[in-house]
Amino acid sequence: MYTNKNNKLDVREKTMEYGISFPFDEELVMLILGSGSRDVPINLMARKIVEVMNESESEELVPRLMAIKGVGESKALAVAAAVELGRRRSSHLKVRIQHPRDIIPFLRNYAISNKEHFLSITLNGSHEIIQIHVVSVGTLTRTLIHPREIFMDAIQESASALIVCHNHPSGNCEPSEEDIETTRILLEASQILGIALLDHIIIDCENYFSFVENKVLFTNGD
Numbered sequence: 738m739y740t741n742k743n744n745k746l747d748v749r750e751k752t753m754e755y756g757i758s759f760p761f762d763e764e765l766v767m768l769i770l771g772s773g774s775r776d777v778p779i780n781l782m783a784r785k786i787v788e789v790m791n792e793s794e795s796e797e798l799v800p801r802l803m804a805i806k807g808v809g810e811s812k813a814l815a816v817a818a819a820v821e822l823g824r825r826r827s828s829h830l831k832v833r834i835q836h837p838r839d840i841i842p843f844l845r846n847y848a849i850s851n852k853e854h855f856l857s858i859t860l861n862g863s864h865e866i867i868q869i870h871v872v873s874v875g876t877l878t879r880t881l882i883h884p885r886e887i888f889m890d891a892i893q894e895s896a897s898a899l900i901v902c903h904n905h906p907s908g909n910c911e912p913s914e915e916d917i918e919t920t921r922i923l924l925e926a927s928q929i930l931g932i933a934l935l936d937h938i939i940i941d942c943e944n945y946f947s948f949v950e951n952k953v954l955f956t957n958g959d
Contacts, residue, residue, distance in 0.1 A: 762787050769819050774807030782807055786816055795821070829866045834858075837936055837947035840900060843869060847904050848940045855882045855903040859896035860935070867894050882919065884926035891932050898933040902940060910939040910946040912953065920954055 748764045760768065766783040773779035785805050793801050798820065802813035829843040840858060843866070847854045853875040859867040870890045873882050891899050901923060903916075912920075920937045927934035936955065937948040949955040 777807035858900040862897040
């Protein structure tokens with residue numbers, strides 16, 4: 738940790754210079770807090786918060802944080818929210834996809850959006866998730882995608898396979914003619930590039946439609 742009187746400023750400057758992966762855990766907490774309290778300097782508060790985070794389950798984190806001197810509800814919720822956001826953003830990593838429904842829990846936050854999101858899910862040779870990418874964000878009714886954008890991340894990540902997904906803000910997850918034609922084009926591109934397109938999944942708030950399960954273009958699931 739930086740121990741001089743301007744340690745908060747040092748953390749910000751170092752982070753801006755070297756990137757968000759540079760700070761230690763306590764320094765990341767300092768960035769979240771913004772300031773300490775009248776009686777507790779920010780670096781000391783951050784150290785105690787990290788200790789509590791390392792010892793607490795998620796459901797008990799907020800009350801335990803609020804028990805730290807100088808940490809009120811706002812600071813406790815800010816830290817807990819950052820922890821939960823990090824968990825959600827990384828919970829899909831290395832999960833093996835064996836069935837279309839296996840991917841749905843990691844896509845639900847897009848299902849409630851009033852804009853259409855087109856996603857690409859890259860997978861390794863064991864069909865474990867490498868990453869989930871937002872390829873494009875459209876309007877209330879449609880989004881525009883191109884095979885180049887879909888497969889770019891898969892190529893960069895040396896993915897063996899790919900699943901594409903988009904949400905239907907209308908609440909009806911049945912594919913449109915445009916969805917079917919887009920999938921046909923992506924299938925052709927996948928065969929040229931040698932990166933298997935495993936499925937196209939459409940989601941809404943309550944349901945999903947799998948092209949594989951419904952045998953639309955995918956006659957044998959691969």
